[in-house]
Amino acid sequence: MVLRFGADRAGFRAAVRALVAAQLPPAHVVWRMAGPGEPAMEGGGADLFGTPGPGIAPAEAAGMVADGAPALSLPRAVATLADLVLCHRDPARFALLCTLIWRVTQGERQLADNPADPLVHRLGRMAKAVRRDIHKMHAFVRFKALGTENGRERFVAWFEPEHFILEAAAPFFRTRFPAMDWAILTPHGTVGWKDHTLAFGPPASRPTLPEGDGFEEGWLAYYASAFNPARANPSMMRTEMPKKYWPNLPEARLIPGLLEGAPARVAEMLARQAAAPRKRDPQKAVAAMAQQAPSSLEELNALIAASPAFVAGGTRAVLGEGPPHPRLALVGEQPGDQEDEEGRPFVGPAGQLLMKAMAEAGLSREAVYLTNAVKHFKFVPRGTRRLHQKPTAGEVKHYRWWLEKELDFVRPRLVVALGGTAALALTGKALAVTRERGPHRLGVHEGYLTFHPSYLLRLPEEAARREAYSAFVADLTAAKALAEAA
Numbered sequence: 001m002v003l004r005f006g007a008d009r010a011g012f013r014a015a016v017r018a019l020v021a022a023q024l025p026p027a028h029v030v031w032r033m034a035g036p037g038e039p040a041m042e043g044g045g046a047d048l049f050g051t052p053g054p055g056i057a058p059a060e061a062a063g064m065v066a067d068g069a070p071a072l073s074l075p076r077a078v079a080t081l082a083d084l085v086l087c088h089r090d091p092a093r094f095a096l097l098c099t100l101i102w103r104v105t106q107g108e109r110q111l112a113d114n115p116a117d118p119l120v121h122r123l124g125r126m127a128k129a130v131r132r133d134i135h136k137m138h139a140f141v142r143f144k145a146l147g148t149e150n151g152r153e154r155f156v157a158w159f160e161p162e163h164f165i166l167e168a169a170a171p172f173f174r175t176r177f178p179a180m181d182w183a184i185l186t187p188h189g190t191v192g193w194k195d196h197t198l199a200f201g202p203p204a205s206r207p208t209l210p211e212g213d214g215f216e217e218g219w220l221a222y223y224a225s226a227f228n229p230a231r232a233n234p235s236m237m238r239t240e241m242p243k244k245y246w247p248n249l250p251e252a253r254l255i256p257g258l259l260e261g262a263p264a265r266v267a268e269m270l271a272r273q274a275a276a277p278r279k280r281d282p283q284k285a286v287a288a289m290a291q292q293a294p295s296s297l298e299e300l301n302a303l304i305a306a307s308p309a310f311v312a313g314g315t316r317a318v319l320g321e322g323p324p325h326p327r328l329a330l331v332g333e334q335p336g337d338q339e340d341e342e343g344r345p346f347v348g349p350a351g352q353l354l355m356k357a358m359a360e361a362g363l364s365r366e367a368v369y370l371t372n373a374v375k376h377f378k379f380v381p382r383g384t385r386r387l388h389q390k391p392t393a394g395e396v397k398h399y400r401w402w403l404e405k406e407l408d409f410v411r412p413r414l415v416v417a418l419g420g421t422a423a424l425a426l427t428g429k430a431l432a433v434t435r436e437r438g439p440h441r442l443g444v445h446e447g448y449l450t451f452h453p454s455y456l457l458r459l460p461e462e463a464a465r466r467e468a469y470s471a472f473v474a475d476l477t478a479a480k481a482l483a484e485a486a
């Protein structure tokens, strides 16, 4: 089987479907990935089996007919694992996955849930490496400004992922930077966003990029000022920001100097602290934030991303996403476990319920702006799990300035507060959601107050859950109508 260069999910799916339909065990199959630009048997199906490349057994010889091979019904865990592992650079990935799927179809339905199985264990490690690579790409792509064309700013970035993650990582950039035209070039392929369309292209080689720009200078100045010498931990830094990414990170060139100067700066801080001992003052933290003067949403996001969390746990900031100036902005409480993993709001169970309700209300994820009152996941570790903790009123207050600034830049017609924490962040007051649901002024915004989707998930009674869900869909429908009329 010859698959397209990269993570050929469609080709692999079609191939496996046909192999299973033909009852051909994995040991009889040899897999190969085509080189970049090498014509592959595109898209699976008849093509994949009908026009073999040199040295490849024709499908008929293997007794297979791919066209019309029935779709496989696989457990979700298998499909998720396969989607990730297909991005791995290990040439053995196809054979390993094929074996997994074969065993599942031969009766081991729960196989992917058994981490003690050596195959599952190996695939799990590969999936983890891919997830990490995607995370690194989201965190470490740095765009350079190329100037303006037809009134839109153009940006380009060079990035070298370890695995074939371009297609999996690209949607993040589309939702994060919808208002500018950009391209990310990698040795595995390119992706560009122009005229509101995401387009993929062939592998690129490292381009000569302009040396810095206005935004980069601002970012470097901010990075240097936000660097806390007392918390500098070079080995942790190298784990979080491995050296191989440094050539493409403008801030990396500051690091050696900052680390070198850290002991002297710590000594200076300690001396200052001894002279004037004082407690951590939330008012001052908020006042310090108000000193920051970002001039765009991108700058604000860079500040938020570089700032330490104000809550316990919080590994990274999960920023808002969506188009500028939408009809609706939806504000939740804080990212959860999965949002923290993926770096995107509303992708976990509560997010999935929200997406379902939005779809029923005629709203698409792409059309609305999604964000949270608190930008970090507050949790306590329990064994291997991370248990969500509700933010305190004081913590919500800490994050308020950012939320207000964010909504100033995004300028939605109507803001929907999902639950009490969002309402508190937007109004400064505690509101009783069940009693006060409906159109509601939210600070400076025209607004609408409704449930948080997690509240619906937590209702123990099926009937109550159904009723609250219908009310939630009705609220979203009403908010949409209000925003359209505004």
Ligand code: URA
Residues within 6 Å of the ligand: 332, 333, 334, 335, 336, 339, 344, 345, 346, 347, 348, 350, 351, 372, 454
């Ligand atoms: N709950 C929230 O409030 N926000 C998210 O992003 C996810 C779950």
